[in-house]
Amino acid sequence: MKLTGPFKQLLTMDNLPEKGPLSDDQLEIIPDAGILHREGKIIATGNFNQMKEQYATTTIEWLEGDYVGLPGIIDTHTHICWAGSRANDYALRQSGKSYLEIADMGGGIWDTVLKTREATLEELAELTEQRAGKLLKLGVTTIEVKSGYGLSVEFELKILEAIAFANKRCMADLIPTCLAGHILPKDFVGNETDYLKLIIKKLLPEIKRLKLADRVDIFVEKSAFSIPAAKSYLSKAKEMGFDIVLHGDQFSTGTATLAIEMNAVSIDHLEAADVNEISILAKGNVIPVVLPGASLGLGEPFAPARKLLDAGTSLVIASDWNPGSAPMGNLLVEAAVLGAREKLTMAEVWAGLTCRAANAIRKTDRGILKHDYLADIIAFKTNDYKEILYRQGQLTAGMIWKNGEIVT
Ligand SMILES: [Zn+2]
Secondary structure (H helix, E strand, C coil), X not given: CEEEEEEEEEECCCCCCCCCCCCHHHCCEEEEEEEEEECCEEEEEEEHHHHHHHCCXXXXXXXXCCCEEEECEEECCCCCCCCCCXXXXXXXXXCCCCHHHHHHCCCCHHHHHHHHHHCCHHHHHHHHHHHHHHHHHCCEEEEEEECCCCCCHHHHHHHHHHHHHHHHHCCCEEEEEEEEECCCCCCCCCCHHHHHHHHXXXXXXXXXXXXXXXXXXXXXXXCCECHHHHHHHHHHHHHCCCEEEEEECCCCCCHHHHHHHCCCCEEEECCCCCHHHHHHHHCCCCEEEECHHHHHHXXXXXXXXXXXXXXXXXXXXXXXXXXXXXXXXXXXXXXXXXXXXXXXXXHHHHHHHCHHHXXXXXXXXXXXXXXCCECCEEEECCCCCHHHHHCCCCCCEEEEEECCEECC
C-alpha cells in the first residue's frame, strides 16, 4: 500500500453528469490531497495529513513542491499503427490541392496503406510502441488504436497483431479497434458491398477467434463508404458481438441517424454536423467524439462542441493522431485550443479527456480518481488547475502514474 501526495489540488472528476454542459464549480477539488493505492488500484482519496495518520504504517511517496493531480488522460481515437510519412500531402494541401486531387496523385490513405503493408509486424509494433510511449509521456494512460491501413484480411490481421504486441510492451493500455472499413482498397476487385461482405466473412471471425479487438469502426463519407453499405456491415458486426463506432459527419452529414439506429458507442468527427444532426444526437445516447487535431491538420473548422453540449449530449475530445489529417499527436494542446475556440469550460474539457472519455471506450475502471478505480494519475507542477489549459499544452504533466507505477 502506498500513499502518494500531497497534491495541492486533486481533481477527482467524480460525481459529474455524463451529458450536457459543465461549470467549473461542479468539479470536485480536494485541497492538500493524498491518494492511497495498492496493486494499481485506488483505495481512497482524501486529505493527505489525515490519511498519513490513519494509515501510519503505509509507505509514503512524497511529492516535492506544488502539484495538481488529475486522472490519466484517455485518447479514444487514434490511428498510431502506420508506416511512412504524409508530409508531402500536407505540403500539397497548403499549396491549394484538394483531398481528392492528392489521392489521385498517389497520396492520401492509400499511400499509407501501401507503406504499412510493406512494413514487417515487428516494425509496426515498434512504431506503435514509440508513438504510444510519446502519448504516455504527455499523460495519456489509455490509448485507443485503430487498424485500417491494411485493408485486406491478411494485412488487417498483421496490424491488429502489431497493436497487441505493442500493448504488451508499453505501460499505457492500448484499446484496439478494427477499421477495415476505412476506404475501399484500390486493389480490391468488386464494389463496397462485396468488400464489406468479405470482411464480415473472413476477417471479423478471425479477430474474434484471436481476441484481437472488440470494436468495429467504419468511415462513412462520400470518399469512403455509403450509409446503406455501412448499415448492413455494422448490423452484422453487432450481431457478432462487436461494439460499434463510426467516423461520421466529417465533410457531409447524415450519419447521426445511422449511429443512433446502430446503437453505436460513439460517432467521431462531426465537423460538418448541423442543427439537425445535433438534435438527432441529443435525443440518443451515442457519444460525440470531436477531433480537433484533424481540424488543425486539414485547416478545417472545428466540430460544434459548444452546440453539442448545449443541446445536451456528452462530449469527448480525442486526437485522431494519424499520418494524413492529424499529424500533431498532442491531445492536450489540441483540447486546449478547441476549448478556447469553442468556449468550453475547463470542466468540460477535462471531462472530455477523462471520465466522459472512459464511457466512449466502455471502461468503468478509469477516468475518475476514486475507490476501486485504476491508479492512473497525472500531476502538473502548479498550484492551480486553471494554469494547465491556460498554458495550452506547454505545461506538461511532470509526473505520471500508470497502475500506480511512476512512468519514467
Ligand atoms: Zn480517425
